[in-house]
Amino acid sequence: MLDHTDLKIIQELTHNSRMTMKELGDKVHLTGQAAATRVAKLEEQGVVEGYTVKVNKKKIGYAVHAFITVMTQSTSHHPYLNFVETQTKHVENHYKISGEGCYMLECRFVSHEQLDQFLVDLNRHANYKLSIVINHQSK
Amino acid sequence: MLDHTDLKIIQELTHNSRMTMKELGDKVHLTGQAAATRVAKLEEQGVVEGYTVKVNKKKIGYAVHAFITVMTQSTSHHPYLNFVETQTKHVENHYKISGEGCYMLECRFVSHEQLDQFLVDLNRHANYKLSIVINHQSK
DNA sequence: GTTTTTACTTGATTTATGAAAGGATAGAAT
DNA sequence: ATTCTATCCTTTCATAAATCAAGTAAAAAC
Structure with missing residues (x-):
């Protein structure tokens, strides 16, 4: 269901959820489009519940x-x-x-x-x- | 130091940190560029420490x-x-x-x-x- | 072995971003 | 009152990214 690339994506977004899909793609060795598709799937599955900001x-x-x-x-x-x-x-x-x-x-x-x-x-x-x-x- | 608009920005980004600066601008009645400038300032001040993802x-x-x-x-x-x-x-x-x-x-x-x-x-x-x-x- | 599905890439179009320049406003100095 | 200055915003335009639609290739299903 979740492979290594998905976990890497989650890890990267945990560190910076505002990175572009192109950047994210570079980090996990995919095109920006492929990364965006994976992220959309993680959202649909409810693995990714949302994006937020760390406030002091x-x-x-x-x-x-x-x-x-x-x-x-x-x-x-x-x-x-x-x-x-x-x-x-x-x-x-x-x-x-x-x-x-x-x-x-x-x-x-x-x-x-x-x-x-x-x-x-x-x-x-x-x-x-x-x-x-x-x-x-x-x- | 922090005005009402800044707090609104923080609130909006807390709910969805991946929205575009244009969208954020619409929410707080600014242009995308003005919103982006404010967010950059909040980052410099250390009020915004980073962006992350809510994971199930x-x-x-x-x-x-x-x-x-x-x-x-x-x-x-x-x-x-x-x-x-x-x-x-x-x-x-x-x-x-x-x-x-x-x-x-x-x-x-x-x-x-x-x-x-x-x-x-x-x-x-x-x-x-x-x-x-x-x-x-x-x- | 063919079909189907899944995951990805490529290319074209739309949209957002970032930089530079200009305009409005408020406060301070004259 | 006027000018200066700083701040904050908008507009414009070049660049970059996101999105959408095909198209491809490999694995899975039958």
Whole structure:
């Protein structure tokens, strides 16, 4: 289904999704047209879900990066889930997890004050453990 | 420094970083050239750090997604940090955190067996708590 | 062994990009 | 008020890339 060339294409686009199909073709030893056809196929298959940009969040004012492990005490998760729905401004990722806690939130905030307010609001629906990111490296 | 148009540009590129500068210009009411100039400036400023692709990891064989909170018992973190360096294949993100634990790893594995082996290796340097992702939604 | 499918290339046309030049606007100095 | 300057934008045009339509070749199906 996916051959070596497809994986190479994914790898190249991961490093720079704005490269031209001609450039991509050169990297994987295909013409630009052939590369474009492969990419279109990867999109159809749902392997490639979209293209995005890596933004330096600090530089756009979001200095605080936090992971919040959520322990819902009530039998129904709905109040909590509804709350999360209202917080799209801060919630970057929402994971349902096994292990300690039921959910984990990856969030961004302008300030600790904003984080504090979020935690106050969150605590009306669930208990939590907070981990603030001091430093980060991605591969 | 960053005006409303810049933020709109970042938003648009976040949703689709492969759109042409002409399209982007249309979205933010500029010519393609003006949009391209702004994007170039955002790159120079380090606000835009790069362009990447959203890949469905399951479809390329990485079925297991886990967060691992790491508690290093030894006074020196170096053995652990050196270990992490060797695991770039699995470690997608490495966070230094405050809160419970010293570090948090976001990892991908083909199988639970592979995860198990990773944990065995990790445990030679540090203790950990495991959270496996059951479901995920990003904004 | 022929047909069909798949993956690629080539060539022509449309479209986007990048560079250079010019125009509008706002703020500061005179 | 006027001029200077800087910034940001648009327009124009040459170049490069993307797209579309055939056409080819090799592998797979029958």
